[in-house]
Amino acid sequence: MYWEKENECMSRDELEQFQFEKLESTLNRVHMNVPFYRKKFDELGIDTDEIRTMDDFRKLPFTTKDDLRDNYPYGLFAVSLREVVRIHASSGTTGMSTVVGYTRNDIKIWSNLVARIMTAGGVTRDDLVQIAFGYGLFTGGFGLHYGAERLGASVIPISSGNTKRQIRIMQDFRTTTLICTPSYAMLIADTIYEMGININALSLKYGLFGAEPWSESMRQEIQEKLRIVATDNYGLSEVMGPGVAGECLERNGLHINEDHFLVEVIKPDTLEPVAPGEVGELVVTTLTKEAFPVIRFRTRDLTRLITEPCPCGRTFVRMSRVMGRTDDMLIIRGVNVFPSQIESILFDIEGTEPHYQIVVERDDALDRATVLVEVSEAIFFDEMKKQSEMVGLIRKRLASELGISVEVRLVEKKTLERFEGKAKRVIDKRNL
């Protein structure tokens, strides 16, 4: 099922033409209205009317999170505040938050793109959609809310938190679709079982999860526990919010809404494009945003593009699930490690619970990582020998897959923090 078949299944030639037309007007607009871009383009001698191919396009400067922060709060807006009908801000996990704005038309397009992604994930106007993302400056709650309304679904705007109430509402209102972060979906699932609720008595069919990295093993676990089809969707506030990309029911990569976003994947160190299909940093240029367009925005998210045709018929390129952010990547004794790699390994080991935390410390200039992992009661209260066998097994698996040795500590069920929004799995005590 498509939301806008004509766009979603456009031929690649048609799409490229469409993208460059939109790009031209975006470039002209930022050149005219945003001093930051005007200065950068003029310094590089860029004529915005002359950008006709990808090679021309690559002459444009990148925009970084620091550029956004330096222009806090409204310096990069391309319209006057009179035209702005909504303001959001990024969570600011890595420093000062960045502020973004939307015109009425931006909101219209945003809602439409979210409706598209929801449709691709199986949701229709007949569904009852429970939105358990936070409502507020974070784009998750409102972004999905407007998209679900645009789709015509019945929206339950419960916001995040109060898990038992979420579940009661799910039972009473016969929710068919759950929308939140994957880590909150796990917490909801665990709580359902703890409350002794028969999962088959619920009406859940679909889950749309995003806003943080998660592994395929975690998807399997959520799907099995909640008996739903779970899809991944991706976005970031600097670019729009949710609705940038989302999986179809094939669940094999997220289709990027390329009629509104022009994407590239670069090597974060040289800033050169990666070879086709290789992993690198995703860079996004908005093609239709009015209030807050961004040119070649470096997302810091690591992914790769999948250009093989998708059986669903959509022609938009797919991005693989985001492995993590360049700034989440841990460098432990010189080896690059992503929390999501550790997650996948833990999920595959019998007896471990899908809850873990990674603590990184530095002793005498040597990095030491400890993975705390919850284990089932049976194992935790088992004899020492069995416990140390378990530790040995986890260490061995982690060492062979990551290439470094890490400490492992088993902890009792429910000792690690649970998350209602984005999970924080890494505690870095190195003060780097």
Ligand code: DLL
């Ligand atoms: O998280 C927007 C969003 C809301 C997306 C709801 C999907 C659903 P920010 O708070 O600005 O916006 O955080 C953006 O979150 O750069 C990624 O690092 C991460 N992220 C978002 N979606 C995914 C995903 C929202 N599906 C940052 N997989 C991004 C992995 C994701 N990481």
